[in-house]
Amino acid sequence: MTLQLFLLLASALFATGLYGLLSQQSIVMILMGLELAINGIIVAAAAFWFYLSADRPDGQVLVLLAISAMAVEMAMGFAITTAIFRARDVDMADSASDLVG
Amino acid sequence: MLEGVIFGICALGAVVAGITVFRVDSMARATFALLASFLFAAVPILLLGLSYLGILVVLMMVMEMLIMAVFMVMYMMNPAGLMPMKMVHNNKASIGIAVAVFVMLAAGVLLTPWPAAVTAAKTAAATTAMGTDADPTLALGMDLMGPHMLVMIVIGMVLFATMVAVVVLATDRGRYERFGDDLRRRSPDDPVRGGLGR
Numbered sequence: 001m002t003l004q005l006f007l008l009l010a011s012a013l014f015a016t017g018l019y020g021l022l023s024q025q026s027i028v029m030i031l032m033g034l035e036l037a038i039n040g041i042i043v044a045a046a047a048f049w050f051y052l053s054a055d056r057p058d059g060q061v062l063v064l065l066a067i068s069a070m071a072v073e074m075a076m077g078f079a080i081t082t083a084i085f086r087a088r089d090v091d092m093a094d095s096a097s098d099l100v101g
Numbered sequence: 102m103l104e105g106v107i108f109g110i111c112a113l114g115a116v117v118a119g120i121t122v123f124r125v126d127s128m129a130r131a132t133f134a135l136l137a138s139f140l141f142a143a144v145p146i147l148l149l150g151l152s153y154l155g156i157l158v159v160l161m162m163v164m165e166m167l168i169m170a171v172f173m174v175m176y177m178m179n180p181a182g183l184m185p186m187k188m189v190h191n192n193k194a195s196i197g198i199a200v201a202v203f204v205m206l207a208a209g210v211l212l213t214p215w216p217a218a219v220t221a222a223k224t225a226a227a228t229t230a231m232g233t234d235a236d237p238t239l240a241l242g243m244d245l246m247g248p249h250m251l252v253m254i255v256i257g258m259v260l261f262a263t264m265v266a267v268v269v270l271a272t273d274r275g276r277y278e279r280f281g282d283d284l285r286r287r288s289p290d291d292p293v294r295g296g297l298g299r
Contacts, residue, residue, distance in 0.1 A: 001108050006145060007210040009112040013142065015203035016119040023195035025188055028169075028176050029128065032135050036119050039142050042158065050149040052216060057244040060237060061252055063146075063154050064245075067161065068256045072263045074165060078172050079270035086273055091176045094190060 006047030013040030025092045027084075031077040035070060042066045108145055115141035123189075126182065128173040136166035153238040 013036055020033025042063050049059020084090050118138035122131045139162035147155035174180075178188055189195070245253045279289035 001105055001145075001148065003215055004210050005108065005112070008207055009115065009142070009145065011203055011206035011210060012112075012116045013119055013138075014206065015199045016116060016123075018202055019195050019199035020123045022198060023189040023192050024123065025190050026128070026176060026178050028172060029123070029131065029188065032122055032131065032169075035135065036122065036138065039139060043142055043145060046146045046149050046151055046154065049151070054237075057237065057240040058249075060151065060154060060241040061244060061249050063151070064241075065252065065256070067154075067157065068260065071161070071165070072259060074169070075263050075267045076270075078169075079267040081172075081176065083270045085176070091178075 003047055003051040006051075007044055010040040010044035010047065013037070013043060025094060027077070027081045027091060027093055027096070030093060031074060031081075034073055034077075038066055038070045038073070042070075104148055108148055111141045111144040114138075115145075126179060126185075126188075128177045128179075129170055132166050132170045132173045135169075136162060139166070150237055153241065 017033045017035070017037030017040060020036060021030055022033075024030050024033060045059055045062040045066060049057075049063070053059055081091060084096055088095075090096050115138050118134050118141060121134040122138065125131050125134060140159060143155050143158045143162070146158060178184070179186060274291075276284060279291060280286045281290075
């Protein structure tokens with residue numbers, strides 16, 4: 001196990017999540033892509049902590065931040081999906097294009 | 102050596118399960134594939150000695166994915182396989198962008214001259230010098246309740262704001278719709294009459 005292997009795992013998770021984010025139509029599936037991407041960040045932060053600054057807990061604080069970001073993102077995402085589905089019967093990103101510039 | 106093998110299996114499993122999320126037809130199955138990906142990805146975190154954060158990820162993700170499965174069934178695009186449809190748009194470009202990002206990140210990972218690893222012995226020495234135990238969980242706790250208290254406060258506020266916002270967004274008809282803006286209406290204005298005494 002080296003730092004590079006961990007970061008490669010994190011990059012693969014992030015890229016997979018990015019694919020989901022870009023390609024999925026359903027809003028909840030987009031959220032799943034976002035979760036995968038954030039999971040990559042958690043792995044990367046943990047590896048950075050262990051290999052580069054294990055004498056300070058800052059890396060762990062970053063992991064904690066990423067975990068809370070994940071929880072908040074999921075809750076808000078589902079609430080927004082519920083709201084827009086109730087208001088307009090929309091559950092696809094293509095139909096919710098009000099902010100297209 | 103054993104750790105390396107476990108890391109390899111789990112890393113591979115995490116990525117394969119992550120790809121499965123976007124390949125299966127059923128969104129409920131996708132949720133459990135995502136759960137598998139999270140569990141696989143938590144093992145490398147545990148291997149790094151972050152027992153608290155690793156277990157936290159496992160517990161949180163098991164609960165979150167079980168709740169998510171309910172939402173997935175609610176918003177399922179192809180319920181029981183009765184409405185076959187394409188779940189993706191712009192698929193080729195998305196794959197291209199994802200692969201390009203991975204290649205770019207991997208190049209950065211492999212080409213960057215990372216500083217030499219802080220060895221465990223050095224860590225132990227440093228933490229002993231600081232007067233704390235070498236336990237990373239204890240170090241995290243002391244840090245969050247000390248120098249990084251602001252992070253904890255902000256996370257707490259953000260989570261509270263999320264709870265309020267989520268309830269406001271997800272509520273269909275609250276008391277202000279039913280009893281008026283000043284809550285003075287005698288009987289609630291409901292589309293369907295019901296309840297006790299009505």
